[in-house]
Amino acid sequence: MYRICLLVFFLLISPVFQGCGIFDFLKGDSDEDTSTVKVKKEQIQEEVDRLRAENIELKKRMDLLKNESKASMDESLGEITKAEEERKVLSDLLRKSKEENQKLTSENTRLEEILQKLQKKPHPDLKIKVLSGNGDLGSAKMMTKKLMEMEYDVSLIGYAPRSNFKKNTVYFKAKFEKEGRILLSKLGADTDIKPLTWSSIFDLIVVTGKNP
Numbered sequence: 001m002y003r004i005c006l007l008v009f010f011l012l013i014s015p016v017f018q019g020c021g022i023f024d025f026l027k028g029d030s031d032e033d034t035s036t037v038k039v040k041k042e043q044i045q046e047e048v049d050r051l052r053a054e055n056i057e058l059k060k061r062m063d064l065l066k067n068e069s070k071a072s073m074d075e076s077l078g079e080i081t082k083a084e085e086e087r088k089v090l091s092d093l094l095r096k097s098k099e100e101n102q103k104l105t106s107e108n109t110r111l112e113e114i115l116q117k118l119q120k121k122p123h124p125d126l127k128i129k130v131l132s133g134n135g136d137l138g139s140a141k142m143m144t145k146k147l148m149e150m151e152y153d154v155s156l157i158g159y160a161p162r163s164n165f166k167k168n169t170v171y172f173k174a175k176f177e178k179e180g181r182i183l184l185s186k187l188g189a190d191t192d193i194k195p196l197t198w199s200s201i202f203d204l205i206v207v208t209g210k211n212p
Helices: 002-120 137-149 177-187
Strands: 128-132 156-159 168-172 191-195 204-208
Touching: 128 137, 137 156, 137 204, 168 177, 177 191, 177 204
Parallel strands: 128 156, 128 204, 168 191
Antiparallel strands: 168 204
8 A cells, every 4th residue: 555655656746857857958948049049149230230331331432433433524524625625726727728728719810810811912021102192191091091902011101202193103113013013903094103213112102193
């Protein structure tokens, strides 16, 4: 009977001790879990700090890139402005060059026209003087106009030593008789021709008569 009672007591008490062991085991697990959570928090904080540092570094790089980009843009704008100024200067030089070329072209054209007129004249180097032989200088002017229309150059007009010439008279210097007769044929039948009997710098002298 006594043995039976001891056995029953042992069976009742054994679960209690076993429960204490289980509690200790669970307590050990709880401490381990707490330590694991603490480690994870530290890792997370380290990761957050690392990300913050990377963000700061990234912001610095972005600011540096912005400054470099602004400097590059300013430099590009400066180069564009300089190029535009150079283009404007070249444009002005080109415009002035065109204007000068136009002036030179106009001047060349004018000189060519003068040369052509000289070439058309029968005797561009012929020296001619026109004198009034009727006392009226108007007749000498009229004769000069007529000769110029024939493309002769008249170097001088004036009065003849006498004013009783009845016809127009062409005086020619030696070696210019041919030129005198050509002019005679152009002035018409009411014109005389004679050689110069006095010294003169002129090759032909035309004296107007009563009806020039």
